[in-house]
Amino acid sequence: MDITSAVYVISSPKVDNCPKPDMPEYAFIGRSNVGKSSLINMLTNNSKLAKTSNTPGKTQLINHFLVNKQFYIVDLPGYGFAKVAQSTRAAWERMIADYLKQRPNLVTVFVLIDSRHEPQKLDLDFLRKLGEWEVPFNVVFTKADKSTQKDAAKNARHFIETMKKEWEFIPQTFMTSSVKNLGRKAMLSFMEDMNKSIAEAEKEQNG
16 A cells, blocks of 8 residues: 555544544554554654654544545554553543444554563553453554564564463564564555455445
């Protein structure tokens, strides 16, 4: 898939304020500082699209970006939030849960995992929640350039093996580096295939 346009649309404090759910939507989430904004910018080939920051917890709303005038990329606040008040944290958790459970056009959630680390309980717990909510997801390992290829692959394998203890089905996973453009082609191809499947299903449904 060639990206010809990617534009910011809206930042919403709750799911009711999100754009009309009339196009496929791909949400991105992960622990604070996992490289989410950098990955979105790499995928869309627009370094200024999603705001990057060294300060965890910078994303606090549901941010919609329209890509190729055909589908949305959604930047969600991180889980395992930065140092914020308990009431603020609870509000963010509610907002994220409502969005994930109620958004009818959500195709999948890309859950970002830092490839430099061994499996983290916080990530595994979040995947478990998605399973309980019956929300489809894919796993994206980030920051592959920050360690050796061997270490990144080893940590990814370990994470997948840990998942297999609980999950019957392991979704497609991606290894990425925003610095080296690693994983861009694979993720865009995946989204393109999903978009085509949705369009074909709608065509059949409408006769």
